[in-house]
């Protein structure tokens with residue numbers, strides 16, 4: 001059964017710091033329970049995209065959870081919850097920082113420096129049926145790089161994931177959500193789909209720039225429930241407008 005809207009959720013860090021990129025482990029478990037209660041299944045972005053390519057629309061009764069950056073706490077807290085509910089998800093890894101930290105930008109308030117997953121932890125995710133996607137090598141703002149460097153960031157991140165994991169990597173997320181026409185073209189040649197941080201449910205837009213729902217805005221259980229059911233689309237349009245004038249979110 002197909003539908004014309006898909007909720008692709010954005011998570012970053014699963015921790016108790018309360019930062020703008022954090023979801024607490026307890027809240028994450030609650031959100032998984034809400035999805036299960038609604039009869040929704042968590043699938044990977046690759047699976048959703050395969051379906052859309054085949055059927056021309058999105059699969060019904062599913063959500064896609066994405067985790068940007070590859071924080072070690074995703075392995076620690078999100079993986080057990082995803083397993084419990086038998087959900088898949090997609091984790092976008094910054095390949096030059098595997099086993100290191102999120103030190104590509106000044107530390108975010110409250111979050112600070114956080115360890116990122118090692119290759120062996122990434123392997124655990126793969127074994128649990130999660131999808132690994134690419135999120136560049138060094139997490140740059142792609143708008144500020146020359147074409148050569150953009151190409152390298154995109155191609156090299158995919159290559160090292162494929163070398164390490166020994167399977168095809170088909171999805172990508174733009175660091176900070178920022179992209180250019182050139183970046184979208186290169187990404188389109190290398191991957192089947194890519195995510196931005198544009199705040200809405202996905203519809204029939206180009207697979208190179210899929211919008212997502214940032215769970216930062218959905219911390220109230222009722223908002224979360226309504227957002228994945230598509231009952232918050234108007235509210236999110238207002239948040240989108242509000243967000244465009246608030247620089248803090250550009251740091252994600």
Ligand SMILES: [Zn+2]
Nearest residue numbers: 068069175176
């Ligand atoms: Zn990121």
